[in-house]
């Protein structure tokens with residue numbers, strides 16, 4: 602595993618009692634934790650992400666989470682920080698330009714964390730790459746040498762395990778499967794490309810699709826992917842169709858990855874994966890239709906082992922590696 606962003610030579614080395622501070626910054630929540638070398642999280646902090654177009658507000662919430670972690674008595678055992686962020690990002694410079702946080706453009710996130718915490722070793726990693734590291738270390742991809750780990754949530758991200766190692770690419774963005782086009786004539790995604798996987802499979806796009814096909818949430822409830830999943834389980838045709846389209850787009854993306862890289866396993870995490878069979882059943886069916894070459898048939902699809910903590914634990918894997 603490479604170390605994406607290390608601002609200075611680490612001053613501290615890991616011991617049995619060492620902790621790392623980790624952040625997971627997404628479109629819905631900003632989480633922080635202190636993590637030990639066994640992947641336990643003795644200290645946590647959680648905030649809702651403010652309006653993503655207000656960069657200063659997002660920065661302020663990250664600051665709050667870090668302040669809460671720093672106030673804990675365990676802080677003196679912290680030797681490094683790992684920051685998992687929604688992408689894209691640029692690991693050599695430690696900056697982020699998230700599609701779903703438009704208020705942050707080339708935002709110097711690693712430097713901000715280093716300044717706030719006083720830690721010299723701050724590692725920045727794409728949230729889906731972090732999830733891949735967590736799943737490969739202790740989760741559903743453990744023991745697998747070639748796997749794609751996807752996070753299907755507000756957006757759709759991915760990280761790759763190839764030849765037994767998490768591969769993140771020169772700028773930390775390898776595996777960005779949500780922004781592969783699966784529809785040449787499709788609507789433009791938030792990234793500008795027509796017909797991205799994310800345009801079909803992210804939570805907000807599942808909701809959009811279901812609403813446009815006539816599904817309506819129950820009175821006084823918000824239209825969410827969880828609500829669409831419940832409606833699909835109850836047999837609502839518009840909800841079922843929205844999940845089927847999401848599953849087909851994910852299947853096309855997984856099949857493309859299997860064809861390019863011979864992955865044998867796809868791990869699906871993120872909030873949308875909690876839909877369960879209404880997502881996984883059509884996904885496995887569609888995947889069979891897209892994987893017709895002998896080296897792609899039989900690609901397995903499994904739910905992620907880590908739910909909300911994948912980014913925090915994966916960032917810890919990178920942070921510990923930086924001071925190993």
Ligand SMILES: [Zn+2]
Pocket residue numbers: 779780781790791792793794797799
């Ligand atoms: Zn896109």
